[in-house]
Amino acid sequence: MNNFQVRLSAALVVVLLVSLTLLSIRTSHHAEALVVPEVAAKAETVGRSVAGLVGQALAYGIPTDRFIGLDDHLAGIVAANPDLAYIAVLTTDGRPLYSGGTPTGDPGTIIRVAPEELLGLVIEVDIDPAYVRDVVYQLWLDLAIVMVVTALVALELIHISFGIGLYGAIEGVEHRLSALRRGDLREHPSVSAAGAFGQIARRIDDRLAALTARLRDAAKTAAAVADTARAQAIAAIAERFRIGQRVGEAPMSVIAIRAPLFVFMFAEELTRPFLPVYIQGLAAPVPGLSPELVTSLPMVVFLAIVALAQPFLGTVTERAGRRRSLIMGAALGAAGYVATAFAFDLWGLTIARAMTAVGFALVFVAAQGFVIDTTGTAQRAKGMAMFIGAILVAGLCGPPIGGILADRLGMSTAFLIAGGAATASLILARIGLPERAGIGKPSAMIRWRDLGMVLRTPHLVALLVLCALPAKLILVAVAFFLVPLHMEATGQTQAAIGRLLMIYPLAMVLLVPAFASLARGAGQRVRLVALGGMVAGLGALIVLIDPDSVMAIGAVLLCLGLGQAMSIASQSALVGEFGNDLPEPVGEATLYGIFRLVERTGNALGPLVAGTLLGIYGFVPAVVGIGLGVAGGAALFALTAALAPRAGSTPPGAAFEGEAR
Amino acid sequence: MLRLSLRILPLFAIIVGLAMALGAYMNFSGVRGAHLDLIESRMQLVADDVGTVVEMAVSVGIAAPEQVTLPGLLARQAAADRLIESIDLVGPSGIVLFSSDPARVAGAEAADRHAIAVVDRAIVNDFGVTVARVHVRYDTRRPGQAISGFGQSVLTDAVPISLGALVAGSLAALSILSLLHRRAMRATQPHPGDPLTEAGTEIDAAAGGGGGGR
Numbered sequence: 001m002n003n004f005q006v007r008l009s010a011a012l013v014v015v016l017l018v019s020l021t022l023l024s025i026r027t028s029h030h031a032e033a034l035v036v037p038e039v040a041a042k043a044e045t046v047g048r049s050v051a052g053l054v055g056q057a058l059a060y061g062i063p064t065d066r067f068i069g070l071d072d073h074l075a076g077i078v079a080a081n082p083d084l085a086y087i088a089v090l091t092t093d094g095r096p097l098y099s100g101g102t103p104t105g106d107p108g109t110i111i112r113v114a115p116e117e118l119l120g121l122v123i124e125v126d127i128d129p130a131y132v133r134d135v136v137y138q139l140w141l142d143l144a145i146v147m148v149v150t151a152l153v154a155l156e157l158i159h160i161s162f163g164i165g166l167y168g169a170i171e172g173v174e175h176r177l178s179a180l181r182r183g184d185l186r187e188h189p190s191v192s193a194a195g196a197f198g199q200i201a202r203r204i205d206d207r208l209a210a211l212t213a214r215l216r217d218a219a220k221t222a223a224a225v226a227d228t229a230r231a232q233a234i235a236a237i238a239e240r241f242r243i244g245q246r247v248g249e250a251p252m253s254v255i256a257i258r259a260p261l262f263v264f265m266f267a268e269e270l271t272r273p274f275l276p277v278y279i280q281g282l283a284a285p286v287p288g289l290s291p292e293l294v295t296s297l298p299m300v301v302f303l304a305i306v307a308l309a310q311p312f313l314g315t316v317t318e319r320a321g322r323r324r325s326l327i328m329g330a331a332l333g334a335a336g337y338v339a340t341a342f343a344f345d346l347w348g349l350t351i352a353r354a355m356t357a358v359g360f361a362l363v364f365v366a367a368q369g370f371v372i373d374t375t376g377t378a379q380r381a382k383g384m385a386m387f388i389g390a391i392l393v394a395g396l397c398g399p400p401i402g403g404i405l406a407d408r409l410g411m412s413t414a415f416l417i418a419g420g421a422a423t424a425s426l427i428l429a430r431i432g433l434p435e436r437a438g439i440g441k442p443s444a445m446i447r448w449r450d451l452g453m454v455l456r457t458p459h460l461v462a463l464l465v466l467c468a469l470p471a472k473l474i475l476v477a478v479a480f481f482l483v484p485l486h487m488e489a490t491g492q493t494q495a496a497i498g499r500l501l502m503i504y505p506l507a508m509v510l511l512v513p514a515f516a517s518l519a520r521g522a523g524q525r526v527r528l529v530a531l532g533g534m535v536a537g538l539g540a541l542i543v544l545i546d547p548d549s550v551m552a553i554g555a556v557l558l559c560l561g562l563g564q565a566m567s568i569a570s571q572s573a574l575v576g577e578f579g580n581d582l583p584e585p586v587g588e589a590t591l592y593g594i595f596r597l598v599e600r601t602g603n604a605l606g607p608l609v610a611g612t613l614l615g616i617y618g619f620v621p622a623v624v625g626i627g628l629g630v631a632g633g634a635a636l637f638a639l640t641a642a643l644a645p646r647a648g649s650t651p652p653g654a655a656f657e658g659e660a661r
Numbered sequence: 662m663l664r665l666s667l668r669i670l671p672l673f674a675i676i677v678g679l680a681m682a683l684g685a686y687m688n689f690s691g692v693r694g695a696h697l698d699l700i701e702s703r704m705q706l707v708a709d710d711v712g713t714v715v716e717m718a719v720s721v722g723i724a725a726p727e728q729v730t731l732p733g734l735l736a737r738q739a740a741a742d743r744l745i746e747s748i749d750l751v752g753p754s755g756i757v758l759f760s761s762d763p764a765r766v767a768g769a770e771a772a773d774r775h776a777i778a779v780v781d782r783a784i785v786n787d788f789g790v791t792v793a794r795v796h797v798r799y800d801t802r803r804p805g806q807a808i809s810g811f812g813q814s815v816l817t818d819a820v821p822i823s824l825g826a827l828v829a830g831s832l833a834a835l836s837i838l839s840l841l842h843r844r845a846m847r848a849t850q851p852h853p854g855d856p857l858t859e860a861g862t863e864i865d866a867a868a869g870g871g872g873g874g875r
Contacts, residue, residue: 011833
């Protein structure tokens with residue numbers, strides 16, 4: 001992300017902060033007119049209820065100083081009604097006999113206790129003056145999320161308004177200025193766009209080129225007169241300012257895929273916090289299966305289709321064209337979300353989810369293929385980083401917004417909105433993607449022979465089976481299945497579940513680059529993969545502290561994010577390194593295809609394992625069991641690596657070949 | 662720059678518009694939910710009060726259908742709240758045993774028209790068996806009208822604020838672009854602190870020549 005983007009999104013956040021604050025203040029003013037009369041009416045009803053109780057006690061002949069437990073009763077009413085601050089039984093001269101809550105000092109609602117001519121007791125009920133304000137201000141957490149997500153969405157879509165050419169020119173100028181600030185005088189890839197920024201970029205390039213030519217002339221002259229000291233001084237200047245070197249080409253054409261991919265992934269991520277709960281609502285008993293396992297079935301079907309379809313879709317999208325495949329996938333996805341919204345039983349829902357899964361797999365593979373087609377080997381890593389970035393940002397934005405939408409509009413409507421987002425992705429693909437884009441190699445199919453070769457390589461098997469598969473299994477099982485179901489059962493709102501599910505992608509977005517830069521050398525990568533698996537797995541044990549605590553569940557998700565951020569880049573790089581040990585060479589694309597297949601098998605197994613364990617043992621044993629399994633796998637992998645150490649080299653770009661989720 | 666700002670405007674309009682619409686709706690639905698919860702909890706209090714009286718009588722051996730003093734209590738409670746249409750005590754077979762509205766007594770409880778909501782409270786005897794139910798039926802039309810009025814007020818505020826946000830956002834984006842443009846223009850010419858000029862001077866000095874960067 002460059003400074004220009006950061007400034008633009010910061011400006012958007014500030015504008016939205018001011019606007020939404022203003023709107024909330026205005027709303028709280030209007031809300032007073034609506035809510036205060038109702039609170040007053042309720043206070044009167046509460047007063048009458050208490051007066052009736054006290055009157056009844058008096059009618060039974062109980063003296064006014066012997067109303068045992070009345071203080072607790074009144075305190076209970078105040079505690080159960082956040083709109084009320086204080087309830088008291090008073091004498092007519094205002095002396096409190098019994099009370100609950102804290103008096104506000106403002107005149108409250110007064111109800112007389114019958115028979116008043118005998119005892120003259122009154123009930124005072126004080127309304128909480130902050131109640132109306134609190135109703136509006138309690139929304140602030142959700143509004144803050146709306147602001148952050150808006151800024152992130154703006155960042156993802158900003159190049160659409162500029163167009164790729166102009167966006168590339170602005171980014172090119174920004175890169176040049178940033179390099180000049182650092183005293184970096186390398187030459188940059190040329191900017192072809194016309195317009196003010198394109199011209200500026202070329203003028204800066206002219207200056208850099210002139211300086212480079214001057215340095216070369218000076219070096220030539222020094223060499224011609226055999227002045228070593230002068231030549232060394234000139235070489236030192238060249239080295240310090242990096243004159244004569246070139247900055248690598250940025251894969252600008254990849255940007256075209258970001259918006260449709262982001263919007264489609266956003267649609268799927270919207271459903272994360274409430275999908276298991278929605279399925280649970282439609283699930284009917286299936287003989288021989290626990291209700292929890294039945295609930296997991298539509299998710300298993302979705303993820304299994306994604307896992308099984310992707311190895312074949314590479315070739316399919318290549319033949320049909322990436323653009324057309326992405327458009328078809330988005331259309332299928334949109335139809336699937338709409339069908340999900342109208343599903344009335346488990347089977348209908350499963351078919352709808354299966355349709356969405358085919359769409360999802362098509363979009364994913366077509367987008368990935370587009371990146372491969374439009375980047376050369378040198379740009380591949382940056383291109384894949386852009387691709388993964390779009391998925392991660394969608395994972396960050398989708399769940400909280402999905403939770404808010406499901407809470408306020410209902411889950412079916414939220415599915416319809418997801419369908420709308422998938423349709424928007426289709427439109428963006430039609431507008432933004434070129435008809436043909438292709439400089440990359442054709443994608444390779446996975447053959448049984450390649451699979452057999454991988455299975456004969458112990459290090460690779462250990463990495464795939466003990467680390468890659470469990471990593472995806474725990475992610476889907478815990479974060480996307482068990483946590484939403486459990487939080488819903490403990491009375492949390494969908495919005496709260498969505499906020500909670502932000503923790504994992506947030507940790508990933510912030511920490512993956514840091515850990516990726518630490519992962520240098522095979523030994524360090526093995527340590528990071530093993531340690532990451534243990535952090536993610538053992539972090540699940542935090543649930544034992546208090547399974548109903550949002551903080552504890554949040555800590556479990558944080559450990560999951562931290563652990564996977566540690567391991568994800570190293571894991572991808574190790575696949576390439578361990579691939580060098582194969583008895584016969586297997587293509588890099590095939591190797592990573594097998595890696596992805598294993599990961600997606602873990603994804604598909606996630607809800608199945610979680611549903612089975614949840615049905616038999618309950619939430620805590622299910623989370624702890626999966627966590628221990630993942631940590632055990634990581635420990636075993638570390639042991640395998642320690643007992644039979646090896647050294648290898650990393651193919652270029654491998655660190656970005658894995659998937660963020 | 663003008664052309665650039667015109668290109669930014671549509672995207673900002675969509676993004677700011679969606680964010681403000683979502684924000685405004687959340688404000689509206691938060692207050693609407695609180696308002697409806699208040700009414701429902703008030704009706705629940707009424708149902709609980711009636712329920713407590715009926716349960717006390719049941720516990721001393723007076724069966725629900727025999728509590729003949731109930732209509733007076735139900736009528737008083739119903740009259741005390743402008744939203745209450747009727748308070749019914751409904752037997753296990755769905756027949757209205759007593760009601761604040763005499764026309765409803767002895768009839769099977771019919772499905773209510775759309776603008777009526779019902780709060781339900783079970784009457785449980787000492788053995789934990791539900792022997793009757795209290796139904797407080799209240800009008801939802803009046804709260805609905807009040808909520809519509811409130812929604813209108815939120816919308817009236819949201820439109821100008823959103824337009825302001827749109828203008829402010831576009832101006833902010835334009836000023837960011839202008840700043841970048843100014844800085845970039847500066848970088849095309851030699852200026853104090855310019856690394857190109859510095860490097861040029863150093864090259865000339867090292868080469869034994871004179872002059873600065875172009």
